Amino acid sequence: MYLNIGIGQINPKVGDLSGNFEKILKAWKELDKSSHLVCFPELALTGYPPEDLLLRRDFLSDCKKYLDNLLKKSKDLTSPCLIGIPLYKGDLYNAAFLLYKGEIVGAYYKRYLPQYGVFDEKRYFKKGDNLLFFAVNGFNIGVSICEDIWYPSGVERIYALAGADVIVSLNASPYHKGKYEFKENLLKARAEDNQCYVVYVNMVGGQDELILDGRSLVISPEGKIIARAKVFEEDLLVISIEKKKVCSGRLLEPRLREESSSEIPFVKGIGIKKELPFFEGKVFKNPEEEEEIYLALKLALKDYFYKNGFKGVILGLSGGIDSSLTAVLAVDALGKEKVKALFMPSEFTSRESFEDTRELAKNLGIPLIEIPITEIFHSYRETIKKTLGFEDFTVAEENLQARIRANLLFYLSNREGLLVLSTSNKSESATGYTTIYGDMAGGFAPLKDVYKTLVYRLARYRNSLDPVIPERIFKKAPSAELRPGQRDEDTLPPYEILDEILKLYLEEGLTPSEIIERGFEEKTVNRVFHMLKIAEYKRKQAPLGPKITRRALGKDYRMPVTNGYL
Template sequence: MNPTVGALEENFSSIVKYVKMAEKMKSDVLVFPELCLTGYPPEDLLFREDFLSETVSLLNKISREVGEMLVILGTVFPGEDGLFNSAAIIHSGEIKGFYHKQFLPNYSVFDEERYFQRGEKSLVIDVGLSKIGITICEDIWQPFGPALTESLLGGAEVIVSLNSSPYHVGKQLTREKMLSTRALETVSYVVYCNSVGGQDELVFDGYSSVFCFKGEVVSRAKGFEEDFLTVDLDLSSLRRFRKRESRRKELKECLSSLNLEVDLLRIDLPSKKRDSVNNRVERILSGAEEIYSALVLGVKDYVRKNGFEKAVIGVSGGIDSALTSVIAVDALGRENVKLVFMPSEFTSKESREDVRELSRRLGIPLIEIDIGEIFQSYLRSLKDIFRGKEWDRTEENIQARIRGNLLMALSNKFNWLVLNAGNKSEFATGYATLYGDMAGGFSVLKDVPKTMVYELAKYRNSISEVIPKRILEKPPSAELRRNQRDEDELGPYEKIDDIIRLYVEEDASPDEIVERGLPRELVSKITELIDRSEYKRRQGPPGIRISPRAFGKDRRYPITNSFRRR
């Protein structure tokens, strides 16, 4: 399910739609993701009484739509002891109970301890056919957490996990390794239900899946799109396997000594006659295909969920704006994307040709605004004040800001969302102009290093050659003065991106980075630029997170900061 934070009525309608689908298929149990009614993360909306009140009202309304099927649904629970991140247990038109999340993540992009109280009890539902244990997201990551307690002390044969687990590169493989381990430890089926969709900087990749008691995937939903997964569980095989498993008795005795509490909820599910289901296992995307899919979904949902119909991109003839344009077209359709070319006297003949060719291949008319006269009017206005001063970055930045101004004017006039085309290498080092090429409502490549930009462009061209070959081959340049090249000012992107990854994502010190074989002079230069550019990043647009540690929610450094790592 792809919920929208705060769109309670819309989320309610989606939930009811899936309830009716599952009832038509005569399902026994229907599982929804974590906080699917509110959307995730609702952040400080959780401090609003009206928001909580409407959520509770709609939850009660959902319960009246549920018949003999068991529905397990993620929502908030305002209790006497505080607010809980909960799973509502619904059956026969009533809310039968709640499970409250016990392990609250408070790291990386998560702030759950700011809002929620920890649950203290595990929950097992006895449905007659089997016993089902409930966990929510972080709970299932704990080796000796609620899943093991519910399996050993509560007798659960199925562990259900409600999730809103955000994407980063390689996350699904890490998840599945953990889920396999948890299924083996508990000797249970693990039913993992995850949200899908974009929410501000986060992308949720879906891939809801079921693991059997042998740690093997028996079913997996699609990634990066909504999917409805129906699975038949072979409980007789699980029971035979458990009888031969000797470790459970020893572990049960160990857990029993800890006085852990497990609530038991009895719900009688009627036996139903229905056709058997062929469990399907969708493939996991990887590499450039995985990242590209995340970016397309992130753009599509940010534009749609924020009420925009069209997006506008300033194209320069460079790789970043070309890739951003193609992603936008794949996300929104060519009819909803506008391309604006703003050349100056420093724009090369090749760039002019490449932009027009990109426009032709994408089938989008090009809006062209020459900034030459506008730039000259700035210089004339500043001539007396700048007298005696040499041309420097000031004049370069004026050009970038003219372009940013024009894009924002078009945005204001036509309600087009400006998609920023800056990449992670530029945002990291501050190689971008505040209120210029950093302008925009959403930054598509904000967490994508320059080297990966090329990989993504090559991947997309392997499907259909929409990006002109010369754009991929020419050296990157801002073209704000004659004979300008990025690498003459910064250094080779292959090494820069390694430094950024080590310094930002792995938190390595400059000395540790040098020990990895990177030149000290370049390491010192890039890490200092990263530290000094925090003020710029704070003023930049939000953008899609694809790495384990992105700028923004993941990495919170002070702007006023005199500490320099060695």
């Protein structure tokens, strides 16, 4: 006795109810051919997170209309469908609906609403207190939504004690480095503890700062992965699960007997009378860390570009590692025909930067426009001298060059409808080693959450596939080239030290004194924290960029600008 479960790992666009409806319907029809039950992610109709769209009554009304349309379409399909859609019913719920033959068989309202990190669900939703327990072809199935499954004594345990063979968890779970491994182990534990199958249905796609990685899973009662969908791609997955595995496990290890059984209202038993073949689950391979992060950034840029309807992108190439990696990433994500580069040398630009920039553009096959800024810069300085009387060369003159370059980039952006890519990285943004309205300016910052040391690792990974970035770019000392002989380490600690201090604070929550106890110089630690603090006003005006670490300098870093504490 087996049940075929179809997983629609889709990439919806937030707010595009019509487009998402068509995507869902197309996937449902395809999965219907081989499934007894079809499952879609949390908030599949709206995309995730819909944020303050959920405060618009017209939006919620339209969600209901598309739910009704799905009900009409379900009459022509043979398989029931689990899908996440918001529901306003006296209050707003993050809901999962079971649809079958024109009927809402039942609904589940998410119980645990996350309010930390990038999550803000208590702003929008009311906590649910109901359950959705049903059967398809003799398999007892319980439903939960995302955060619910992170609690070991949550609804999954209630379902298991009531005799669930399968727990289906609908998710829109954002990615960050290292999260998947933790999540996989957690889900294995839920399957083993409850002696049932866990079907983990995840969304995929880029949404502003967030990346959803897909990798939907089916885990056996023994805690083994028997199916894993693709990473950072849409996927339709079908797997057959067997009831005998649940029965045998509970007979051999009757642990659940020792706990009080739960009485849950049984919504409905659905019999699907169609002969279907048995499907072994596909288990797609997990990428190594550098490849995983690169694929995440690529998806984030691609989705931001296409979902917002841009025609092309433009970025400034400098001959440095950050702009080089950004250019390669843009070509990989969008194709070379969508990418244009601007090289804006000054009197401080080295010969090596000229050569390396031209070589990179040639290797990528992208147009390189060269606009020297020396005359523009001196024109500014002459005007400043005449009107303000300033002749000395200070950091203001350095930043002026960066702002001239930003003006030229945004001129072409404005004229040709191009998205400006900022090339700033996390190390620069954290310390303020970037010019506001200059090199940090842009419409999207692909490297916003990428430490400088990781920039080099990602560039090395990409060059291992095809060595498009000139080797000299890896070897020369990082420099903004805004004054003679300038090097980043004239202003910043070495990146190996800086990035480690930032990680210990941002991702592990250590205090300055605790970081010093780890062996870092007190003067250096205090200096980094001071730079981090005074740069907050810059970061509040920075472009969006994808989150790839546990704590990015975006939604999940909410420091006040006016702040009297170190």
